[in-house]
Amino acid sequence: MSLLKTTATLIPKPSSTSTFDSLQCGTLLQSLTNSKSLTQALQLHAHVTTGGTLRRNTYLATKLAACYAVCGHMPYAQHIFDQIVLKNSFLWNSMIRGYACNNSPSRALFLYLKMLHFGQKPDNFTYPFVLKACGDLLLREMGRKVHALVVVGGLEEDVYVGNSILSMYFKFGDVEAARVVFDRMLVRDLTSWNTMMSGFVKNGEARGAFEVFGDMRRDGFVGDRTTLLALLSACGDVMDLKVGKEIHGYVVRNGESGRVCNGFLMNSIIDMYCNCESVSCARKLFEGLRVKDVVSWNSLISGYEKCGDAFQALELFGRMVVVGAVPDEVTVISVLAACNQISALRLGATVQSYVVKRGYVVNVVVGTALIGMYANCGSLVCACRVFDEMPEKNLPTCTVMVTGFGIHGRGREAISIFYEMLGKGVTPDEGIFTAVLSACSHSGLVDEGKEIFYKMTRDYSVEPRPTHYSCLVDLLGRAGYLDEAYAVIENMKLKPNEDVWTALLSACRLHRNVKLAVISAQKLFELNPDGVSGYVCLSNIYAAERRWEDVENVRALVAKRRLRKPPSYSFVELNKMVHQFFVGDTSHEQSDDIYAKLKDLNEQLKKAGYKPDTSLVLYDVEEEIKEKMLWDHSERLALAFALINTGPGTTIRITKNLRVCGDCHTVIKMISKLTNREIIMRDICRFHHFRDGLCSCGGYW
């Protein structure tokens, strides 16, 4: 019997016979529990079942159930639990622990209530898991009641129970309550301090975490790995690279002792560097790691993605596959986000088939990332397919779908997803209101949008943020209700931010209202004197009125403040490769062909009646140069490249990092007719579907 051989040393005085007595079995089970050895537990289970030993011996059965519970094998644990008539508190506690620690907090609470019902008194071993379950389920009321019971039962001095209470309040986001509990604790250990620190960080109060750390040191405690983990994530949150580097140094210096060194920490340091936007430091550390686990790869890939370097993220993913490291769901999520950034539709689709091929479950997070990728890369059809096929949808899932419909100008569908979600009893948050309001404004659904805005506070007690006001202003402004939009701003409870004034300013451009434009521009420049897009917009407004002197003044202001437009660029994907073009880019290998194509197109368009709108060029140069500058725009380069390299009738997808300019909009409309192509263009605001000389946005963008 292999079990005897492998575990014989664990038993102090092995019996001379080939069977264990119950005490020895119990001791053995204890050590199996400690080492979480499920396979050996199963063997022992089979051994003690023969001859009905288990049924007769409650002591053994209890130990075995506990062992299964700790190993996370709850069906077996439950099976044995059900057969035991005399259940002691150890058994109850073990079962509650098993469920609480294995993703079944509601079952844990159910058992806890059953325990009370059967008259079994909860003790200091019961409460930590009950509190954990309340925290995980965000059951605030129940959590507070359990806390009260702890106090009544005189168990609040137990440091384990106290720490669990702290942790629960942090999960609720109730930092104040946690603070009060902590201050009243008579006994505190390192875990208490660590729980405080990580609790502050999790609730977005990194500064508080640093303060707690100071108090901890003054109280004579020395931190451990967990302390460092909390500090590292605090550094990342407030972008404190200096302290982050100090911790890195500390870990390197103390690494040999083994007290602080492990992979967890190194990965955390990579993550910290990325959050501080020092990806090169993260890269250096990553390359030097002897053992790179999947989290190391994920940390750096997501770091590149978060810092906006999607190409590096994808390259690293490629290398990961080549060296034979196995990506997981988290990798896939970051890679999809990278595809999303650079509109790599075909590549993103390949990632989806990879997910299917590897047999990964498309869980709710992966599904949500897929929807976002497809919608943002221009394939609403694929986005909808993923959405419809998802067995489980949550709030973010609906938010990306609503956003997806919104940016494609399909407001009605966006609204219906929103109401469908409300109908299922999901509580809406700020984010989904932003999504649905912006969808309304892109589709000109004024009444619907206004209604939703007022419902937000009235029916769902979500207080509008500046972003909601900017959606509302955009909604009213685009539709031409400029005075009403202005009134909304004047009556705002919060201070209007840049976005709000920008929304009004763009509406003024659309409806040629100079008076209000000047007011909004002034407010905008006060808030952000260096934001060049505001000047561009104002200059366009003056140009449309042929007020050249004012145009000149704006230009002079831009020159005086030494402002430059941020570099504008466009992406286009060909054969799963994403090509990036900057303004006036000549670095592409097909550059000559591209410019020849554009010259040719320009001539054909002029024959068809195209007149370049050079008033949209902000720089003070000659007409001829202005016209040439228009034809240097990145979206035209990308378009010409796509026209050269794809067959007739192929849909072209282009993505631009800024707003598409008015002249390009006209040009692309005409080209769609001239070449008989469907051109789908994404800019910073929304999608434009060009077909047969028309655009889905109807001129309102």
Add this chain to the structure above:
DNA sequence: AGACGAACAA
């Protein structure tokens, strides 16, 4: 028999 512990979706 226990509390805390890295990467990921709007």
